[in-house]
Amino acid sequence: MSGLLFRTDRWLTRLDLVLAGAAAACIVVMMLLTGADVVMRYAFNRPISWVYDLVTHYLLVAGFFLGLSYTLRMNHHICVDFFARMLPAKSYQWCMALGCLAAAAIFGSVAWYGLRDAIHAWTNDEVAFGALIWPMWASKAVIPLGMAPLALRCLHRAVAHAAFHSDRAAQAKLGLRLDQHSEAEV
DSSP, rough: HHHHHHHHHHHHHHHHHHHHHHHHHHHHHHHHHHHHHHHHHHHHHHHOOTTHHIIIIHHHHHHTTTTTTHHHHHHOOOOTTTTTTGHHHHEEEEEEEHHHHHHHHHHHHHHHHHHHHHHHHHHTEEESSSEEEEEHHHHHHHHHHHHHHOOOOOOOOHHHHHHHHTOHHHHHHHHHOOOTGGOOOO
């Protein structure tokens, strides 16, 4: 079981890095285009008409959703742990396993319905009108592309919390949140 979890973690981490790189690239392009639009608008009175639509329909969505799984891998999501610190370490690990399992089900559902919505937009040629005509399937496809890896990461964490509830070294190697529980509590 541990070998499978470590291999899965390596595969998910590679996927997270690719998607996080794409999210970072989207954010950089978004900043450059917005800066260029501001310069063109105020210095030359010639705004770039399509920048706002590109940023809001595509780049902003991709910058957010594609980085979700990486953020969870790095433990950078907000974690309210006021009550969790009061639990014994083993109880904490089992609660984390159940919470991650519930989160995986929710994020998996969002990915599934997002995929259905993107396919619907594709088959019906949904577009947004603006300075240009923008196909909406591409913007909608980013949602399942970001949520599916997040669901897989949560499912992986649920199994890891359950399997390694007393193995601190394995938890640390998998990047699981160890919080305030000391070695003596495990």
